[in-house]
Amino acid sequence: MSSQDIPEETLPSKQGEAHEGAVAVAGDPFADPGLPPHEHRIQDIDERAAKRSERAVAFMFTLSMLATIGFIAAYLAIPVDKNIYVFPIGHVSAMNFTLGLTLGVALFLIGAGAVHWARTLMSDVEHIDERHPIEAPSEVRAKVIADFHQGAAESAMGRRKLIRNSMFGALSLLPLSGVFLLGGLSKAPGTKLRHTAWGKGKRLVNQNTNQPLRPEDIQVGSLTFAMPEGMKEEDHDFQNQIAKAALMLVRLRPENIKDKKELDWSVDGIVAFSKICTHVGCPINLYEQQTHHVLCPCHQSTFDLSDGGRVVFGPAGHALPQLRIKVNDKGYLEAMGDFQEPVGPAFWERG
Missing domain, CATH: 2.102.10.10 (Rieske [2Fe-2S] iron-sulphur domain)
Known part of the structure; x- marks a missing residue:
């Protein structure tokens, strides 16, 4: 079928953009099919499932805090010259291996907790926002601020206090790792x-x-x-x-x-x-x-x-x-x- 056979109102504009809300017409490859129907997650309809996800996220943040505490304990307790055998690497410094392991676990759990929080508890409803000129008018800036507040509300930060408090705890303890690492710079070699x-x-x-x-x-x-x-x-x-x-x-x-x-x-x-x-x-x-x-x-x-x-x-x-x-x-x-x-x-x- 040629373009002459298609009604003018169903053809794309000169800029190649489909008309907003256009209905797909047989033979028109440029029609906008729209968004698929939104599928609710189990956490959206079952508060018990939401609570389980909340506890899982808090558990990961709590484990991150324990890993950070383990990092500090390893730095203080393990002798610098102690070596251990790790398969298949071989003999490695016990302190370096433990510090790397605990710090890696602490960072991973904070990231994993944030991802699980976003995927299960934060709103996943799709929103369409039309393109606008680079210079945003005042009403667009107001809309951005409103969207930010809406996102903060949808994140359930205020309602999910267990997640909020455990996340703040994990993020507060993590910088201590860097503080203790800096402490190693002040150690003199002594008589070594x-x-x-x-x-x-x-x-x-x-x-x-x-x-x-x-x-x-x-x-x-x-x-x-x-x-x-x-x-x-x-x-x-x-x-x-x-x-x-x-x-x-x-x-x-x-x-x-x-x-x-x-x-x-x-x-x-x-x-x-x-x-x-x-x-x-x-x-x-x-x-x-x-x-x-x-x-x-x-x-x-x-x-x-x-x-x-x-x-x-x-x-x-x-x-x-x-x-x-x-x-x-x-x-x-x-x-x-x-x-x-x-x-x-x-x-x-x-x-």
Whole structure:
């Protein structure tokens, strides 16, 4: 059927808009069918169902409050260095896992409660509002305000006091999570930066073979990486420990050692220095035998291992910390204590 065969009053306007309230006519694809009949929810006709929905929403808001309280309790009670095993993730920080879980549950329950409230108790009657020019006249602004008040009334905020009070409680407690997180910014590291896994009597273990080291295992001009005895790569905190305890051993000829303290802390020319660069903490692994220099590959800081590990080039701020070593009665190399100064980058309390 062509457009000439359709009565003029049923055709769309020139702008392509259907006439308001037009009745669908056979063969007219542009007629406005109107809104379907409104279907009432069970909560609209049964007050007992409405009460059940109200209790469900309040229950979710209450659980959100409990989750927030759990967040605060976890922050205060769980040690920072405690780890737990979570399948299938593996070993994770107990505090971080608990904080993330409780905060996520608290936020989810507030959102789920609000959605359930809107879907079951707030008015779902469809309203048609015709388009209007961008510049709203005064009567439209008055209508918007009236619609807002009508929406507030239809939300049953005043009548559903259980929902209102529990929602306010959940929203009031939730910001406390952020307050307690900010509290963590004020905690000083204490002496953690000054201590590593090294200690008196700890044998030096080859990091590649996991075997205790003897002086004869280290040749003149060689570079060997070591770690404290008892550390294993499968340990959950291995990466945190090795980041501070990583050690490099170089055997020099005693007559080539310039620093007296370094000579006293060595064994037959074997010197032990921290492997962690004092610039930004990169691992040092490049050794030049002729000059006794080690080079950090990140920013080319260079240290002289024959002169107390001092900086000879690059942005590093201070020398590499040296570990005092000796040979025990079984012929193995062992530490005589921990590093006497913090390893890695400088911090303001270094002196």
